[in-house]
Amino acid sequence: MDSTNNMTSNSKAGSIHDSARGSPDPVPMDAFHNLVQEINDILGPSNGIDSADVDVDELKKVMLDYRSVEDEWSKYAFADHSRAYTRNLVDRGNGKANLLVLVWTPGEASPIHDHANAHCVMKILKGSLTETLYGWPCQRPDSPTSCATAPDSVYPSTQHTCSARTQIMGPKELAVLKETTYGREQVTYMSDQLGLHRMANPSKDEVAVSLHLYTVSVVSRFMLDAELIILQPPNAAKHGCHIFDPKTGKKTHVSQGHFYSELGVKM
Numbered sequence: 001m002d003s004t005n006n007m008t009s010n011s012k013a014g015s016i017h018d019s020a021r022g023s024p025d026p027v028p029m030d031a032f033h034n035l036v037q038e039i040n041d042i043l044g045p046s047n048g049i050d051s052a053d054v055d056v057d058e059l060k061k062v063m064l065d066y067r068s069v070e071d072e073w074s075k076y077a078f079a080d081h082s083r084a085y086t087r088n089l090v091d092r093g094n095g096k097a098n099l100l101v102l103v104w105t106p107g108e109a110s111p112i113h114d115h116a117n118a119h120c121v122m123k124i125l126k127g128s129l130t131e132t133l134y135g136w137p138c139q140r141p142d143s144p145t146s147c148a149t150a151p152d153s154v155y156p157s158t159q160h161t162c163s164a165r166t167q168i169m170g171p172k173e174l175a176v177l178k179e180t181t182y183g184r185e186q187v188t189y190m191s192d193q194l195g196l197h198r199m200a201n202p203s204k205d206e207v208a209v210s211l212h213l214y215t216v217s218v219v220s221r222f223m224l225d226a227e228l229i230i231l232q233p234p235n236a237a238k239h240g241c242h243i244f245d246p247k248t249g250k251k252t253h254v255s256q257g258h259f260y261s262e263l264g265v266k267m
Ligand SMILES: N[C@@H](CS(=O)O)C(=O)O
Pocket: 087, 102, 110, 120, 197, 198, 199, 212, 237
């Protein structure tokens, strides 16, 4: 980072009053919006075509360092008990990523889904979420990172079209690899390389709130059935993903182009 950037990021912490020009004191940034700024600093400027160089560990660390204060993020947290969860846009991350606040209805879960080649770093802001991790329909039982139908594939992923080919392998129940419950302040990471997952709010009466950062992984394009779509990042949060039937492994594309709210305003 050059000295100009350092000056920019330092000046946000202190409030430099420009009394000579009579401008009002800047309102000090709260810790949540400081986190948003730190994430932007890590992601860097928007001139890259992909974010293969994104440092996931650094992103996890700043998310872990933040202590959740409801007043700081509540303006983004729209609850709607008529759906499993709401997806609320907080920031577009220099055009390279999307930062979302998700609000989870008690007892509800997301469908089993992939992540459209995005990195997903997630922090629990309130309550808890249970993650069930599944293998891809095509993965080799003895080697979860290998594809059973295309031996030259390094790992199954969204662009890995044979993951849809239940007609080659026949319907196949998805394998449950792991179940983990994450509590308030915990941070986790998900990507297509780890498999598929679903998240559930195990509480009977409390909403859960989580913060999700989606950035583009190694490539910024993926195969959508027969059609090759070239995407500028970010893809997963805006352009959708695939959901999977746990009994057959059959996948269906779902568009996620609509946010429930953007920058604190309900759509
Ligand atoms: N990846 C999901 C939320 S979760 O189940 O991880 C989404 O963005 O809707």
